[in-house]
Amino acid sequence: MNNPQPVAAETSAEIGNPLLPLLHQQQAAFLNNGAPDYKQRIEALNKLKKAIGEYKEEIVAAVQEDFGYRSDTETWITEVVTVLNEIMATKSHLKKWMKPSNPGRSLSAGMAKSRVIYQPKGVVGIMGAWNYPVLLVLSPLIGVIAAGNSAVIKPSDLTPKTGEVVKKMIANTFDESYISVVTGDVEVAANFTQLPFDHIVYTGSTHVGKIVMRAAAENLTPVTLELGGKSPTIINPNYPISKAVDRIMMGKFMNSGQTCIAPDYILVHESKVDELVSTFKEKLTKRYPSVENNKDISWIVNDRHFVRVSNLIKDAEERGATVVQVNPTNATISEGTRIIPPTLLLNVDTDSNIMHEEIFGPVLPIITYRDIDQAIRFVNERPRPLALYYFDNNKKQADKVLSRTISGGACVNETMLHFANEKMAFGGVGPSGLGSYHGQAGFLEFSHKKSVIFQGALSPAPLMNRAYPPFVVKVLKVVSNILS
Numbered sequence: 093m094n095n096p097q098p099v100a101a102e103t104s105a106e107i108g109n110p111l112l113p114l115l116h117q118q119q120a121a122f123l124n125n126g127a128p129d130y131k132q133r134i135e136a137l138n139k140l141k142k143a144i145g146e147y148k149e150e151i152v153a154a155v156q157e158d159f160g161y162r163s164d165t166e167t168w169i170t171e172v173v174t175v176l177n178e179i180m181a182t183k184s185h186l187k188k189w190m191k192p193s194n195p196g197r198s199l200s201a202g203m204a205k206s207r208v209i210y211q212p213k214g215v216v217g218i219m220g221a222w223n224y225p226v227l228l229v230l231s232p233l234i235g236v237i238a239a240g241n242s243a244v245i246k247p248s249d250l251t252p253k254t255g256e257v258v259k260k261m262i263a264n265t266f267d268e269s270y271i272s273v274v275t276g277d278v279e280v281a282a283n284f285t286q287l288p289f290d291h292i293v294y295t296g297s298t299h300v301g302k303i304v305m306r307a308a309a310e311n312l313t314p315v316t317l318e319l320g321g322k323s324p325t326i327i328n329p330n331y332p333i334s335k336a337v338d339r340i341m342m343g344k345f346m347n348s349g350q351t352c353i354a355p356d357y358i359l360v361h362e363s364k365v366d367e368l369v370s371t372f373k374e375k376l377t378k379r380y381p382s383v384e385n386n387k388d389i390s391w392i393v394n395d396r397h398f399v400r401v402s403n404l405i406k407d408a409e410e411r412g413a414t415v416v417q418v419n420p421t422n423a424t425i426s427e428g429t430r431i432i433p434p435t436l437l438l439n440v441d442t443d444s445n446i447m448h449e450e451i452f453g454p455v456l457p458i459i460t461y462r463d464i465d466q467a468i469r470f471v472n473e474r475p476r477p478l479a480l481y482y483f484d485n486n487k488k489q490a491d492k493v494l495s496r497t498i499s500g501g502a503c504v505n506e507t508m509l510h511f512a513n514e515k516m517a518f519g520g521v522g523p524s525g526l527g528s529y530h531g532q533a534g535f536l537e538f539s540h541k542k543s544v545i546f547q548g549a550l551s552p553a554p555l556m557n558r559a560y561p562p563f564v565v566k567v568l569k570v571v572s573n574i575l576s
């Protein structure tokens with residue numbers, strides 16, 4: 093018998109797609125080999141872990157080159173340690189996750205055993221964003237491998253050196269017919285989205301997310317969209333400002349604000365705004381005593397984004413905002429260095445561009461409110477964010493804010509760390525994303541949940557004598573009378 097071949101007919105967008113042969117190669121291998129078992133998945137995760145160990149220095153250097161300057165510490169934490177940690181956690185739970193689940197018997201199915209089997213979907217396409225160029229392709233890959241799929245990865249074209257290191261690392265670790273990487277520009281990315289994958293995980297902007305979903309719809313390919321948005325941070329007046337500032341700084345200024353879940357803007361009670369600004373100034377000065385040649389300040393990734401963020405500040409200022417830039421030595425930023433000092437914006441006109449587009453830079457608009465309901469309304473009048481941060485020691489009030497706002501994830505008295513617990517699903521809602529992954533959530537997202545009935549000697553249908561004609565409606569009437 094010939095080896096099984098993918099059966100899907102080619103759509104017009106696929107004909108001539110240069111990436112199609114690679115997908116067909118992976119699909120054929122997947123069908124021939126069958127789903128990898130537990131041992132094979134663990135082996136693949138071990139290989140990935142070993143590869144990261146071998147390439148970690150190269151990864152850190154490549155990210156550094158792509159950004160012009162990126163704090164090494166930030167790269168070690170976010171691109172290396174976080175991924176290794178997720179591999180370990182996945183390995184320790186995988187056996188349990190792979191077990192078919194038992195939803196229990198049902199009256200209508202009689203004595204039949206019911207099981208939900210977690211089956212790999214097939215070949216998954218993974219597309220990453222540039223802001224964490226290794227994490228955002230390897231973290232989904234962990235879930236994809238755990239669920240037993242093959243993968244083709246497309247790293248962001250804005251961080252090409254890192255993309256090439258990831259490509260080399262994967263090529264030297266896995267067979268191309270199992271996991272492979274394609275690199276290239278937007279045209280390659282567009283071709284990628286038009287492939288009839290069995291699932292696509294895309295991380296990037298909401299705008300491109302819509303393009304990806306449109307292309308995937310042609311093939312009815314399911315998508316996980318990890319998008320962005322403006323994540324609000326609300327500070328209740330009862331919460332100590334100093335503590336809030338410490339925690340907001342961690343989320344906002346890491347990677348110079350180029351983080352999808354960075355606090356985008358602050359809503360603070362009007363009685364606390366002066367204390368908030370002076371505390372920010374004091375703490376930022378301590379943390380970044382100079383913005384020039386500071387090894388802890390990452391650059392904005394490229395000139396286009398540098399100009400974009402600079403223009404957001406300019407536009408807000410032109411519309412009446414007060415700009416507070418924390419540049420303790422008054423250093424002049426040399427041309428081409430792409431450093432933006434930590435910047436606070438006060439009295440911001442909410443029609444300013446900065447209040448309409450995700451900032452993705454170290455700029456923090458501060459908006460005041462009079463009562464908490466006004467702050468909640470402010471959030472709800474805008475697109476549903478990827479994260480929401482609320483600072484308050486009153487649990488009841490915190491519960492109210494959590495229940496009255498809808499966001500992908502949230503932290504109370506903290507920022508960003510909901511991402512760090514790999515045991516929790518991570519994803520957006522509405523314009524900030526669709527679907528989720530991390531840990532078991534990723535395993536489930538990339539698995540097909542196949543419901544199976546194992547029938548025993550007796551089937552209820554003939555017993556009830558009503559599943560096969562001639563039907564006796566009377567019995568069903570009696571049943572519905574009992575049930576209603």
Ligand code: NAD
Pocket residue numbers: 219220221222223224228246247248249250277278281282285295296297298299300301303304317318319320321351352353450452478520525
């Ligand atoms: P982007 O959407 O510009 O690019 C992401 C990917 O899409 C890249 O690989 C790119 O090559 C590809 N792409 C670009 N144009 C395309 C097209 N026309 N067709 C198909 N593919 C195309 O996003 P970005 O600028 O790289 O990333 C920043 C955004 O990503 C921010 O909005 C941020 O919030 C979001 N983000 C989200 C998460 C999350 O987990 N939710 C994580 C990081 C970043």
